[in-house]
Amino acid sequence: MFPMVTGFMSYGQQTIRATRYIGQSFITTLSHTNRLPITIHYPYEKSITPERFRGRIHFEFDKCIACEVCVRVCPIDLPVVDWRFEKDIKRKQLLNYSIDFGVCIFCGNCVEYCPTSCLSMTEEYELSTYDRHELNYNQIALSRLPISIMGDYTIQTIRNSSESKINKEKSSNSRTITDY
Amino acid sequence: MSLPLTRKDLMIVNMGPQHPSMHGVLRLIVTLDGEDVIDCEPILGYLHRGMEKIAENRTIIQYLPYVTRWDYLATMFTEAITVNAPEFLENIQIPQRASYIRVIMLELSRIASHLLWLGPFMADLGAQTPFFYIFRERELIYDLFEAATGMRMMHNYFRIGGVAADLPYGWIEKCLDFCDYFLRGVVEYQQLITQNPIFLERVEGVGFISGEEAVNWGLSGPMLRASGIQWDLRKVDPYESYNQFDWKVQWQKEGDSLARYLVRVGEMRESIKIIQQAVEKIPGGPYENLEVRRFKKEKNSEWNDFEYKFLGKKPSPNFELSRQELYVRVEAPKGELGIYLVGDDSLFPWRWKIRPPGFINLQILPQLVKKMKLADIMTILGSIDIIMGEVDR
Numbered sequence: 173m174f175p176m177v178t179g180f181m182s183y184g185q186q187t188i189r190a191t192r193y194i195g196q197s198f199i200t201t202l203s204h205t206n207r208l209p210i211t212i213h214y215p216y217e218k219s220i221t222p223e224r225f226r227g228r229i230h231f232e233f234d235k236c237i238a239c240e241v242c243v244r245v246c247p248i249d250l251p252v253v254d255w256r257f258e259k260d261i262k263r264k265q266l267l268n269y270s271i272d273f274g275v276c277i278f279c280g281n282c283v284e285y286c287p288t289s290c291l292s293m294t295e296e297y298e299l300s301t302y303d304r305h306e307l308n309y310n311q312i313a314l315s316r317l318p319i320s321i322m323g324d325y326t327i328q329t330i331r332n333s334s335e336s337k338i339n340k341e342k343s344s345n346s347r348t349i350t351d352y
Numbered sequence: 353m354s355l356p357l358t359r360k361d362l363m364i365v366n367m368g369p370q371h372p373s374m375h376g377v378l379r380l381i382v383t384l385d386g387e388d389v390i391d392c393e394p395i396l397g398y399l400h401r402g403m404e405k406i407a408e409n410r411t412i413i414q415y416l417p418y419v420t421r422w423d424y425l426a427t428m429f430t431e432a433i434t435v436n437a438p439e440f441l442e443n444i445q446i447p448q449r450a451s452y453i454r455v456i457m458l459e460l461s462r463i464a465s466h467l468l469w470l471g472p473f474m475a476d477l478g479a480q481t482p483f484f485y486i487f488r489e490r491e492l493i494y495d496l497f498e499a500a501t502g503m504r505m506m507h508n509y510f511r512i513g514g515v516a517a518d519l520p521y522g523w524i525e526k527c528l529d530f531c532d533y534f535l536r537g538v539v540e541y542q543q544l545i546t547q548n549p550i551f552l553e554r555v556e557g558v559g560f561i562s563g564e565e566a567v568n569w570g571l572s573g574p575m576l577r578a579s580g581i582q583w584d585l586r587k588v589d590p591y592e593s594y595n596q597f598d599w600k601v602q603w604q605k606e607g608d609s610l611a612r613y614l615v616r617v618g619e620m621r622e623s624i625k626i627i628q629q630a631v632e633k634i635p636g637g638p639y640e641n642l643e644v645r646r647f648k649k650e651k652n653s654e655w656n657d658f659e660y661k662f663l664g665k666k667p668s669p670n671f672e673l674s675r676q677e678l679y680v681r682v683e684a685p686k687g688e689l690g691i692y693l694v695g696d697d698s699l700f701p702w703r704w705k706i707r708p709p710g711f712i713n714l715q716i717l718p719q720l721v722k723k724m725k726l727a728d729i730m731t732i733l734g735s736i737d738i739i740m741g742e743v744d745r
Contacts, residue, residue, distance in 0.1 A: 190549040197544050201481060210488055223520065224502035247414045279417035279508045284516060293502065 221295040226278045228296040229271055231314035235290035238264040242282035242291060250275055251282060271314060273299055274307035294318045362390060365726075369398050373476050373730055376740030378714075380729070387725045392718045396711075399744040407704035412438050412512060412671055420506045422708065423742040425468050428454075428461035429684040430742075431510040436591065437680045437691040438512050441673060446641055450514035451593045452634045456527065457500070457509065458592070458682075459623040459630070463534070464493045465685035466616045466623075473613070473734040474545065477554050482544060489537045492530050499523055512671055514640030524631050531624050531631075538620055546617075555609040559720045559732035562607055569716045572709050573687025574619065575736065578612040580605035585683035597629045609735035616737075619685075673701055686710050686737050708742040 212219060221227070238255035254268035283291045296318035301307060363384040368374035377398035383391040403422060407415050412434065419434045420427040432454060439446065446454075471486035494504040500519055501507040509516050545551055561571070566579040576583050584601040586594040602618035604611035673695030681690035687709025696702035713736050720732045 186549070193547045193549055197548060200540055200543050210491075222499040222502070224500070224517070225498065226502040245411075245413055247410065247417050277417055277506065278503070279506065280502060281413060281417065281508070285413075 221297070224293075225295050225297075226280045226283075226293045228273060228294050228299060228309075228318065229276070229278075229283065229314065230292045230294045230317065231269060231271070231311060232290045232292075233266065233269065233311045233315060235288045236266050236269060237288055238266045239287060241285050241287060245281040245285045247277070247279065247281070248275065268311060269314065270308060270310040272308040274304040295320075367729070373472075375472065375733065375738055376743075378733075378738065378740055378743070380717075380733075382721075382726070382729065384726060387727075389721050389724055389726060389729065392721045392729070394714060394717055396714075396740075397744055399740045401745065403745040404704050404706055407701055409700055411699045412673075412701075416510070417506065417508050420508070421741055422706065422745060423465075423684065423686065423689070423710070423739050424505060425739055426461050426465035426685045427505055427507055428457045428509070429682055429689055431507065432458055432592075433680060433682050433684075433689050433691050435510045435512050436682065437678070437693040438671065438673060440680050441676055441678055441693060441695055442671075444513050444641060446514050447638045448593070448635045449518075449637045450639050450641070452630050453515050453519060453639060454510065455592050455594065455597075455630045456627055456634075457497075457515075459627045460493050460496060460527075462623050462685045463620050464490050466620050467493075469616060469685075469734075469737045470541065470613075473737075474551075476730040476734040477551060479545070479548075479551065482541060485537070485541065485544075489534055492533070496523070496527060496530060499526070511640060514638070516640075518639045524634065527627065527631055531628050534624055535621070538617065538624075542617065546614075552610065554728075554731055555613060555735070557608050557610075558724070558728050559609045559612075559735055560607050561716065561720070563605075565716075566607070570712050571687065571716065572712065573683070573685065573737075574602075574612050574615040575687060575713050575716075577601065577603040578615045579607040585681055585688060589681065591682060593630075594626075596633070597626050599625050599629075609731055612735045612737075616685075670699070672697065672699060677703075679707075681707070684709055686739065686742075687713055689742075706742075706745055708745065710736075710738040710740075711743045711745075714738050714743055 236253075238253055240253050242251045243249050243253060250271060252268070252270045253266070255264045255266050257263075258265045278293075280293060283293055294317070299307060365382045365384055367380040367382055369377035369379045374380075379395040379398065381393045381395065382389055401421070403418060406418060410418070416431060416434060419430040422430045438444075467486040467490045471483040474480075474482040497507060498504045500523055501509040501516070561569075561575070561579045563580045566576045566581060571579075572583070580603065582601050582603050585591070587601055599622045602615050602622055604614050673693070675695055675697045677692070677694040679690055679692045681688050683689075688707065689709055690707035692703070692705035692707065693701055694703035717733060717736060721729050724732070
């Protein structure tokens, strides 16, 4: 009889403790109901990439001296540098240059080590295609500048969702662009 | 096995490599007697990419983008060990500022790794909410990484002799903001998890490892410290500038899954402490020792001499590893991450042996899950904290 009573009491205490802790957890969860979402709706809203973002590589044909440093620092020797030695000027003449972005991992070694800074990283990261061979960019494609996120009218650029919400309330214009 | 069997025909269950809560592509062949686990055999190798062999025909700078694929949740540590090994081999000094930047990055990476341990661990136990909360904080760490290095996970930031680029303007303030925010986040996790009776029921006393066992199995990191051994390489074998900060080794003596949880949560707090001190004291000066990137050493050019050419720009890396060998280790979030490096007077390492913490810690799994229930496998496996990228390499 007596152990049963103590058993009931300890069970009751356990239940109360459990209820209290679970209630505490629910309060933590409920405290989040009063805040704005921290996610963004990607294809329609985009966050601005940082300055050092490593996107598609931009290449300036005229600056390149065909030294092939980019090939030597690349983990898989990816850039294809096609050059011919011109005897009359005693210099290497660059003919073609291409990088296959279907294989590139955007490690940025080539950009970092290029002695003439003819390579640079852009903010372009949406490189999906239906055919992977389309990602093999030659010097013409490499020299194209990406469409700036700021200039793209199909999306709204936001820094964080709370700010955009505030801006939305302020202006009747539904599209908000927040610059740095 | 001398376990009492209730039935003759044991059931052999194949857990993984596509099990939803299996961490990565680990496969466990579990022999079951009802709910009781009789035996467990881990099968590895589904993510083997030959990382050690790849290193043998890459220069260090070419190899650096690969290393973040070993332990893809604690990426900075793999980079740190990859540059530390040649640095120690050739006795290269790094500037104080670079050392501080490295410490900040490493500790941020430790927090990110522990966070992504915490979420799936709780999800394994059936608690989904922390999984979403940890991603909120981890996102901020990755934003910091992205601002400083250009990529969120595959940073390629550390270089022999320093780091690739200085911290951008305003980064330090952002980092301090994150520290303040994160301390509140940890409090929130502890409110949600630590006292939760359901959580305690599932982790207390599950997967017990005694201190002696932990040492004998060669465990390291939180696995070892949760068993009452105060062994942290940052204290025991100081590298970078960890001895300049005031922090404590987190440890527990219980040796069960709960102790490992407490050690990891405590380590996140300690990391924040280290980051705050490092950010406070970060010195100015160069962020990279460019001298190590010299094309070839001129014979008679003393440093700072009349004819000496200072390097202002990054030339092509032509870093030769001399004919020596050494073992270097860092305290990664999962444990002791080491490299055994053999140089051969060439640009490529002759041998690049990786000692991954996850691989060594995983050994103890069959012993831990024996005599436990089937549902405890996920708890124990979760508390070991493995990343198959580094287990299989």
